[in-house]
Amino acid sequence: MTYADNPKRLARLLRDLAQALEDAGVHPSGATEARHLMDDALRAARELDPQQGTPGKGRVIVGP
Numbered sequence: 363m364t365y366a367d368n369p370k371r372l373a374r375l376l377r378d379l380a381q382a383l384e385d386a387g388v389h390p391s392g393a394t395e396a397r398h399l400m401d402d403a404l405r406a407a408r409e410l411d412p413q414q415g416t417p418g419k420g421r422v423i424v425g426p
Contacts, residue, residue, distance in 0.1 A: 369410040372407075373406075373407040376407040377403070377407045379403045380399075384400065
């Protein structure tokens with residue numbers, strides 16, 4: 363079975379990628395390529411498997 367045949371498996375891979383980048387020290391509020399990769403991976407994972415979001419790990423944005 364390939365990742366294309368199993369969206370939940372692909373979503374898990376993308377979430378693991380984002381977690382690995384965070385564990386490697388990518389700053390959660392930075393503007394680096396790695397930070398954008400984390401955001402893109404998490405966004406794609408939510409599109410593929412929205413039920414598997416990780417509660418409590420999201421960012422909170424506070425307005426001015």
